[in-house]
Amino acid sequence: MDFDTTLAEGWVRAIAAAVEEEQQRLTELDSAIGDGDHGSNLQRGFAAVQAALDGLDPAGPGAVLTRTGTTLISKVGGASGPLYGKAFRALGAALPGPAGPAEFAEALAAGLRAVQDLGKAEPGDKTIVDAWTPAVAAFRAAAQAGADLPEAAGAAAAAAEQGALDTVPLQARKGRASYLGPRSVGHQDPGATSTALLFRALAEVTAPDGTQGVS
């Protein structure tokens, strides 16, 4: 199975559904160490993305992801809009046509580089990077070991979820939460949490029917 246009659109719509469902939780996390808008920022952004995709006749998976990124940049005012926007634009540029696991791993790495180029965060700074970095590593390792797309995506989702959990003891060094200094310790980072949703959505849309979560 390749990551093609249908899967790209399915992925983005699955992210939109997950964001809708988890909006409250993301907002609660952001209320603790930020300004409480992460859930609504992403909800608004991905609602606009879905509307943008409705009118799109994409030439390939990359066209879907590039449009996603462009829409997030234009619709989301918070830090997460430009960061996720650039990430999706980088993914889009890396995936002009259908891609297998190895190529998709490199696209994910390009997405991470885009987040870091813009936001200058390193692993351990309590950001999106703390979930995206282990997800890329897990996806790449699985692909190199011969895993197919669903297996690699499942490994990436688990790694992103662990990465998000692992932000709890960290002190924020980037973004709004860094203003709290040591008081940011003890809370899960909202952006790392939404990144875990994004990778879980990828695992869900690539999974053959009914196998998700079973392995």
Ligand code: ADP
């Ligand atoms: P804002 O902080 O502008 O209100 P959001 O609430 O939508 O924007 O997003 C907050 C999340 O953005 C944080 O939880 C963090 O994960 C992420 N973030 C903030 N700054 C950076 C950065 N420089 N690099 C990576 N991620 C960041």
Ligand code: MG
């Ligand atoms: Mg916020």
